[in-house]
Amino acid sequence: MSRIGKIPVPLPKTVTFAQDKNEIRVKGPKGELSLTVPPRVSVKQEDGELRIERHGDDKQSRAFHGLIQRMVQNMVTGVTDGFRKELEIQGVGYRCSLEGSRLNLLVGKSHPEIIEAPKGITFEVPKPTSIIISGFDKQQVGQIAAVIRSKRPPEPYKGKGIRYVGEVVRRKVGKSAGK
Secondary structure: OOOOOOOOEEOOOOOEEEEEOOEEEEEOOOOEEEEEOOOOEEEEEEOOEEEEEEOOOOHHHHHHHHHHHHHHHHHHHHHHOOEEEEEEEEOOOOEEEEEOOEEEEEOOOOOOEEEEOOOOEEEEOOOOOEEEEEEOOHHHHHHHHHHHHHOOOOOOOOOOEEEEOOOOOOOOOOOOOOO
């Protein structure tokens, strides 16, 4: 049995759970998320927690067992606490600013990169070189963070670019000075 799949997901009092055939919905103070569960697994609510059960013992059922448990866990966490990713910008003249819900990146290109915040995502810019992305959908927060990072990923020689906070960029040595 899957070690991850058999862990029950606690359901706080502020969260409501609804199920319609293979569609589950979780609603909380931060928002509402839905997920289509494959027919190989089912989600049951009992004693204030959600349990994921698989219907077969084949390889795909075992894989879905742990996957759906984590996805349901992330849904419950997202609608109660939310998720956030932090990015930092390194490089001379590289900076960002917030204009309403749009993020304006100046990262060494001839034009500014403008990123619109999708529904459910908020940007914060505490300093011109740091960005905080927050929202209740973990997948969406991670996707937007990856899109922002892809505008100028860190390069290995000087380390300039946009990176996640705490990300380690392996540095390369440059050309030798003379022969």
